[in-house]
Amino acid sequence: MDKTKIETLIEEVPKVLFINGQWQEADGGKQTEVINPATGQVIAHVANAGEKETEQAITAAEKAFPKWSGLTADERGAWLHKMADAIRGAAKDLAVVMTIEQGKPLNQAEAEILSGAACLDWNAEEVKRLKGETIPGPTGELLLVQHEPLGVVAAITPWNFPSAMITRKMAPAIAVGNTVVLKPSPETPLSALALMALFDKIGLPAGVVNIVTGDAKAIGGVLTADNRVRKLTFTGSTAVGKMLFAQSADTVKKLSLELGGHAPFIVFEDANVDKVVADLVAAKFRNNGQVCTSPNRIFVHESIQATFTEKLVSAVEQVKIANGLDENASAGPLIREDAIEKIDKQLDDAKGKGAKILSGGERLTGAEFDDGYFYKPTVITGITKEMAIFYEETFGPVLPIITFNEDDEVIEAANDTLYGLASYFYTNDIGRIAEVGRRLQYGMVGVNSINISYPQTPFGGVKHSGFGRENGAQGLSDYIQVKFLNITYKK
């Protein structure tokens, strides 16, 4: 792609805060750097805000709330459709911005952006079906159950899906009438600001969505402590989620926590090995394994282990790691240097305890890789419960293989984690599908499929993977509160 075109696209993204419909610098003009993980180069400087600007953003959202929540569902739905259209119209440019700051290949970036448009469209329609209840009272009174928005919603998002994590929260929140203060990840603020610039361009009313980039502790501190913020929706690590959960206790906020995962991927002996290998490679190398639902522990039945591993290694060796701008890239760089250090540490620990690397197992080097954060696609066998990788989320291009013999044994091992987000298993035995599906302690189960995320289905976890759901009717209802009215009208 033309270098000047890329530079122009990055240049055009506002690098400042968006509060009350105005673009503004952080106090004192403070800024932070944004780095391209494929080259290690600084690509932009973005406003670095703190407590004062966060309070201003909450005030703006509070001020916008009465008018926005006073619109009809149809009127708000029409705004969401307009936002979706604007995203679709700019999808290719937004994808370039995302690839430059986040690293994923352009086709994956564009697919993510379009999924955000689909999410806005779906919520625009679903909000029209947010029905209440009428209940006949025992003495003739009219008992009503109504849904209403919560007020100001704070959203904190991670870098791995810098656009979709925002639309997933913002779409249901504003569809039902809430207003939003968003803090995107400092690694990927440009994708958030570029989205906001589009919404500004189509005239979204001031204060409905506000963006504050900057100091996580300061911004998070105000968002959790302020009584005007009635809900916090967070996607990120379990450690930070737990902290925000505790911080929100004092103001009794409603919460949605989409936290870490450690997905088991189980291959039973009757599975179609070729399909499983193709699905596994597609799922693992999506965003280079930096996905909360990425298969992290590959359980393979002993009887097919040799064939499976041979086919897997051969498929993994076809994965092309490259700068995401390269149209042949199947995966890009990792986000930061410490992501590489974490993988090295997990692999060293596993090797030291007897595991064997079959492919990859080290950083990618060479002219085009040396300044970025690239890692070789890796397959490692002989994983046991003594190794850190069995229990820790990896967040990188590593496939650890664990063999098993009995169904009970593998179900127990798959559930042997504090996480409970996504899980997958492959078998053609209907009895086994019902039984394993029932016993896996996960919020989402892919059966002979890696597809577990749609605008119309609930996405979320159990145990330390958090609570609340995004997408689906359940996602929308996480942004409302219930009001009961007794209307006694007989004299």
Ligand code: NAP
């Ligand atoms: P992270 O370190 O927890 O950061 C997530 C967001 O929280 C960032 O914007 C971060 O900003 C902010 N943050 C950190 N400390 C904060 C504080 N004290 N107060 C307020 N905000 C704070 O997670 P990440 O590394 O960006 O993302 C990877 C993690 O997200 C993985 O564990 C992954 O499994 C999880 N994830 C879960 C889902 C899901 O749906 N369940 C989806 C995607 C990712 P700073 O960077 O400035 O600290």
